[in-house]
Amino acid sequence: MLRQIASKPVEYVEAQMLEERRLAVLQAIVSDYVATHEAVGSKALVDRHQLGVSPATIRNDMAALEEEGYITAPHTSAGRIPTDLGYRMFVDQISQVKPLSAAERKGIDRFLSDAVDLDDIMTLTVRLLAQLTKQVAVVQYPSLSRSQVRRIELIPLNEHRLMIMLIVDSGRVEQRIVECSVPIDEVLLADLRARLSVAISDQPFSSVPQRIEDLEQSFNTENRPLVRAVIVEILETVTAKLDERVVLGGASNLARYNEDFPMTIQPVLEALEEQVVLLRLLGEVGTETKLSVRIGHENQVEGLNSTSIVTSHYAKESTPVASLGVIGPTNMDYVNSMSTVQAVAQYVSRFLSDE
Amino acid sequence: MLRQIASKPVEYVEAQMLEERRLAVLQAIVSDYVATHEAVGSKALVDRHQLGVSPATIRNDMAALEEEGYITAPHTSAGRIPTDLGYRMFVDQISQVKPLSAAERKGIDRFLSDAVDLDDIMTLTVRLLAQLTKQVAVVQYPSLSRSQVRRIELIPLNEHRLMIMLIVDSGRVEQRIVECSVPIDEVLLADLRARLSVAISDQPFSSVPQRIEDLEQSFNTENRPLVRAVIVEILETVTAKLDERVVLGGASNLARYNEDFPMTIQPVLEALEEQVVLLRLLGEVGTETKLSVRIGHENQVEGLNSTSIVTSHYAKESTPVASLGVIGPTNMDYVNSMSTVQAVAQYVSRFLSDE
DNA sequence: GCTGGCACTCTGGCCGTCAGAGTGCCAGTC
DNA sequence: GACTGGCACTCTGACGGCCAGAGTGCCAGC
Numbered sequence: 001m002l003r004q005i006a007s008k009p010v011e012y013v014e015a016q017m018l019e020e021r022r023l024a025v026l027q028a029i030v031s032d033y034v035a036t037h038e039a040v041g042s043k044a045l046v047d048r049h050q051l052g053v054s055p056a057t058i059r060n061d062m063a064a065l066e067e068e069g070y071i072t073a074p075h076t077s078a079g080r081i082p083t084d085l086g087y088r089m090f091v092d093q094i095s096q097v098k099p100l101s102a103a104e105r106k107g108i109d110r111f112l113s114d115a116v117d118l119d120d121i122m123t124l125t126v127r128l129l130a131q132l133t134k135q136v137a138v139v140q141y142p143s144l145s146r147s148q149v150r151r152i153e154l155i156p157l158n159e160h161r162l163m164i165m166l167i168v169d170s171g172r173v174e175q176r177i178v179e180c181s182v183p184i185d186e187v188l189l190a191d192l193r194a195r196l197s198v199a200i201s202d203q204p205f206s207s208v209p210q211r212i213e214d215l216e217q218s219f220n221t222e223n224r225p226l227v228r229a230v231i232v233e234i235l236e237t238v239t240a241k242l243d244e245r246v247v248l249g250g251a252s253n254l255a256r257y258n259e260d261f262p263m264t265i266q267p268v269l270e271a272l273e274e275q276v277v278l279l280r281l282l283g284e285v286g287t288e289t290k291l292s293v294r295i296g297h298e299n300q301v302e303g304l305n306s307t308s309i310v311t312s313h314y315a316k317e318s319t320p321v322a323s324l325g326v327i328g329p330t331n332m333d334y335v336n337s338m339s340t341v342q343a344v345a346q347y348v349s350r351f352l353s354d355e
Numbered sequence: 356m357l358r359q360i361a362s363k364p365v366e367y368v369e370a371q372m373l374e375e376r377r378l379a380v381l382q383a384i385v386s387d388y389v390a391t392h393e394a395v396g397s398k399a400l401v402d403r404h405q406l407g408v409s410p411a412t413i414r415n416d417m418a419a420l421e422e423e424g425y426i427t428a429p430h431t432s433a434g435r436i437p438t439d440l441g442y443r444m445f446v447d448q449i450s451q452v453k454p455l456s457a458a459e460r461k462g463i464d465r466f467l468s469d470a471v472d473l474d475d476i477m478t479l480t481v482r483l484l485a486q487l488t489k490q491v492a493v494v495q496y497p498s499l500s501r502s503q504v505r506r507i508e509l510i511p512l513n514e515h516r517l518m519i520m521l522i523v524d525s526g527r528v529e530q531r532i533v534e535c536s537v538p539i540d541e542v543l544l545a546d547l548r549a550r551l552s553v554a555i556s557d558q559p560f561s562s563v564p565q566r567i568e569d570l571e572q573s574f575n576t577e578n579r580p581l582v583r584a585v586i587v588e589i590l591e592t593v594t595a596k597l598d599e600r601v602v603l604g605g606a607s608n609l610a611r612y613n614e615d616f617p618m619t620i621q622p623v624l625e626a627l628e629e630q631v632v633l634l635r636l637l638g639e640v641g642t643e644t645k646l647s648v649r650i651g652h653e654n655q656v657e658g659l660n661s662t663s664i665v666t667s668h669y670a671k672e673s674t675p676v677a678s679l680g681v682i683g684p685t686n687m688d689y690v691n692s693m694s695t696v697q698a699v700a701q702y703v704s705r706f707l708s709d710e
Numbered sequence: 711g712c713t714g715g716c717a718c719t720c721t722g723g724c725c726g727t728c729a730g731a732g733t734g735c736c737a738g739t740c
Numbered sequence: 741g742a743c744t745g746g747c748a749c750t751c752t753g754a755c756g757g758c759c760a761g762a763g764t765g766c767c768a769g770c
Contacts, residue, residue, distance in 0.1 A: 039732090041731065041732050041733080042732075042733080043731085043732075044731095044732095053742095053743070053744085054743070054744050054745075055732095055744090055745095056734095056743075056744055056745070056746090057742080057743055057744070059732090059733070059734075060734095060742090060743085062733090063733090063734080073732090073733085075750090075751055075752070076732085076733070076749090076750050076751050076752095077730095077731065077732045077733055077749085077750050077751045077752075078731080078732070078733090078751075078752075079731085079732065079733095116531075116532075117530070117531065117532060150512060151510060151512065153508060153510060153520075155506060155508060155522065157505060157506065157522065163522065163528075165508075165520070165528075167510065167512070167518065171532075173518075173520075173528070173530050175472075175528050176471075176472065177471075177472060177526070249628065250628070251606060251624055251628065252621055252624035252625040252627075252628055254624070255619070255620050255621035255624055256621065264610070265610050266607055266610035266611065267607075269606055269607035269609070269610055270607040272607075273604065273605070273606065273607055394763090396762070396763050396764085397763075397764080398762085398763075399762095399763095408711095408712070408713085409712070409713055409714075410713095410714095410763095411712075411713055411714070411715090411765095412711080412712055412713070414763090414764070414765075415711090415712085415765095417764090418764090418765080428763090428764080430719090430720055430721070431718090431719050431720050431721095431763085431764070432718085432719050432720045432721075432761095432762065432763045432764055433720075433721075433762080433763070433764090434762085434763065434764095435763095711770105712769105712770085713768100713769085713770075714767105714768095714769090714770100715766105715767090715768095715769105716765105716766090716767090717764105717765095717766090718763105718764085718765085718766105719762105719763090719764080719765105720761105720762090720763090720764100721760105721761090721762085721763105722759105722760095722761095723758105723759090723760090723761105724757105724758085724759085724760105725756105725757090725758085726755105726756095726757095727754105727755085727756090728753105728754090728755085729752105729753095729754090729755105730751105730752090730753095730754105731750105731751090731752085732749105732750090732751090732752105733748105733749080733750080733751100734747105734748095734749085734750105735746105735747090735748090735749105736745105736746090736747090737744100737745095737746090738743105738744085738745085738746105739742105739743085739744075739745100740741105740742090740743080740744100
C-alpha cells in the first residue's frame with residue numbers, strides 16, 4: 001500500500017521498498033513470536049514467510065530494527081523478540097480489524113441471547129470474551145453518569161427504615177437503606193416520592209444533585225430530618241457509585257501463560273482484584289477512540305506493565321456507556337484480541353439498544 | 356487428656372502413652388510441615404519439640420505412622436509429610452478452636468463496621484478472610500430459601516414492561532423485568548401488587564410457590580396474561596435464584612503457593628470461576644455442624660482434590676443463612692484458618708442480626 | 711521399649727561437555 | 741549499493757557424572 005508511483009526518483013522508491021521490507025520483517029517476527037512464544041531467528045523467518053531474500057539480508061534488517069528499538073535479542077545467540085515499541089508498530093499497522101467469521105458471529109449471538117437481565121448480560125459477556133480470546137476479560141457495567149434515572153421508589157421496610165430504589169435506563173437498579181429516628185409517615189413518604197419523581201425522572205444522572213438540593217426547603221420543619229436523610233443517600237448514590245461495578249472472568253487463563261513467560265502472575269492477580277485498578281484501566285482511555293490497545297509499559301498501572309490491554313467502548317443507543325476488554329501478556333495475539341473485543345462490544349451495544 | 360487413672364493395668368497405661376506419643380509426633384510433623392513446607396525428619400523433630408526421646412525412637416513411631424497411612428515419604432531418604440488422613444487426624448484432635456487475640460478481634464470489628472449494605476458486608480468479609488488467612492476466601496450471600504419475603508413491588512417501566520422487586524429480610528433485593536404484549540394497566544397492577552403482598556409478605560421464601568399458584572384464578576380472564584407473566588417470573592426467581600450468589604477474593608494468594616507445591620493453580624482457578632462449583636463446595640456440608648474442614652481428596656469437586664476447604668455457617672438471628680470459608684493447599688495452617696473462619700462467621704452473624 | 715551406631719539410598723547442586731541455533735562480519739557478485 | 745554465501749564465534753540447554761547432605765532402616769546392647 002505504500003508503494004509509490006513510478007515517476008518518483010529511483011533511489012526514493014528503493015528506500016521505500018527497503019522500509020517496506022523492514023516492516024514486513026517486523027510483522028513476521030511479531031506474528032511468529034506470538035504464535036510460538038519463542039525467539040525467532042533469521043532462517044526461520046525466510047522459511048515461514050515469502051520474503052524473497054536470504055537469511056543474511058534479513059539479518060541486516062533485523063540489526064537495523066534492533067538499532068531502532070523495535071526488537072531485542074534475549075542473549076547473543078538466540079533469535080529476536082519484539083519490544084513493546086515493536087508491538088506498538090505492529091498494532092498501528094493493522095489498519096482495519098479483521099472481521100469475525102460467520103460461525104463466530106453466530107456463536108456470539110447464541111451465547112448472548114440467553115441473557116435475561118443486565119447482570120446476565122455482563123456475566124455472559126465476560127465469559128464470552130474470556131473464552132474467545134483465551135485471556136482475562138473485563139467488563140464494566142454501564143456507567144450511571146451517562147445514564148438517566150427512569151424512576152425512583154421509596155419503600156418503607158419497617159417503622160424506622162426505608163429503602164430508596166433508583167431504576168436506571170441501562171437496567172441497573174441502585175438501592176440504599178435509610179434509617180431514621182422518627183417513625184416513618186406513609187403519607188409524607190408518598191409525597192416525597194412524588195416530588196422526587198418529578199424532579200429527577202428521565203433526567204441524566206449527572207444533573208440529579210442540582211435538581212434535588214433545594215427540595216428540602218419545601219417541606220415542613222418537622223419532616224425535614226427524613227427528607228434530608230433521603231436526599232443525602234441519593235446524593236451519595238449518584239456520586240459514589242458512579243462507575244463502580246466491574247466483572248472479571250477467565251482468570252484461569254493467566255495460569256496458562258505462566259509457563260511461557262517472565263511474567264509472574266501474582267502481581268497481575270493482585271492488580272485484577274482491585275476494582276479501582278480495573279476501573280482505571282478501563283477508564284484511562286478517552287471516549288473518542290473506540291478500540292484501544294495499551295502495550296506493556298504504556299500502561300500506567302503498577303504490576304500490569306508487562307501485560308497488554310485491549311479495550312473498546314460499548315454503547316447504548318449510540319452513546320458510549322462503558323468499556324470492556326481483555327488483558328493478556330504483551331505477546332498475545334493482537335489480531336484476534338482486537339477483532340474479538342470489537343465484535344463483542346458491537347454485539348453488546350446492539351443488545352442494550354434493542355432491548 | 357487421654358491419660359487414664361492409675362488403677363488400670365500397667366501395660367494398658369503404657370500402650371496409651373505410646374499412642375499418645377505417636378499422636379504428638381504426628382502433630383509435630385503436621386505443624387512443622389505446615390510451617391516450613393519441607394519434609395520433616397526425625398532429628399529435626401526432636402530438636403524442635405520436647406519429645407523426650409531420641410531420633411531413633413521417633414523413627415520407629417514414624418514407621419508405624421506411615422504403616423497406618425498418616426504420613427508418607429516422598430522418597431527413600433527425605434523426611435515425612437502428612438497424608439490427607441494425617442491432616443484429618445490432626446484437625447480432629449483440635450478439640451477447641453483457639454480464640455483470636457484482642458487485637459485481631461478489634462481489627463475485624465473495625466474492618467466490618469464500614470459496611471453500609473449487604474453487598475458491602477459480603478465484599479468486606481471476603482477481603483477480610485483472604486487477608487487474615489492469606490488464602491482464597493469465599494462468601495455466600497444469605498440464602499433466600501431460609502429468608503422471608505419482606506415486601507413486593509411491581510414497578511411499571513413503560514407501557515409494556517414492568518419490574519418485579521422482591522425485598523428480602525436479609526437485605527437482598529431480587530429484581531426481574533417482565534415484558535407484556537398488552538399495555539399495562541396501572542390499576543390492575545396496584546391490585547395485583549396488593550394481593551401478592553397479602554399472599555407472600557413476611558412469608559418464608561420456600562412457601563411462596565404454593566401461596567401464589569392459585570392467584571391467577573381470582574382475576575378476570577382479560578387480565579390473566581399479565582398476572583400469569585408476573586407469577587411465572589416470581590416463581591422463577593424463588594426457585595432459580597435460591598442460593599445463587601457467591602463472592603470470591605484473594606485469588607492472588609494462590610500464586611504464592613504455586614512455588615511451594617505440586618499443585619498447579621490452573622485447575623483450581625478454573626474451578627473457582629464456576630459459581631456452581633463454589634456453591635456445591637459451600638453447600639456440601641449439612642446445616643448441623645458449624646465449622647467444617649474438608650481435606651484434599653475428601654473433597655468431591657474435580658480439580659480441588661489437592662486443596663483443603665474450611666467453612667462455617669453464619670446466621671441471622673440464630674438461624675443459619677449461608678456459609679463462608681477459605682480454600683487453600685492441604686498443607687495450610689489449619690489452626691489459624693479454623694479460628695479465623697469461625698471468628699469471622701461469628702462477626703458476620705452478629706452484624707446481620709444487629710442491623 | 712529405648713538408644714547409638716552404621717550402612718544404605720536418594721536428592722540436589724555443581725561442573726564439564728557438547729550439539730544446536732543464531733548471530734556478525736566479510737568478501738564476492740549482480 | 742544491495743544482496744548473498746560462508747565462516748568463526750557465542751550462548752543456551754540438555755546430558756551425565758560426581759559428591760555432599762540428609763534421612764532412613766535395622767541391629768545389637770542397655
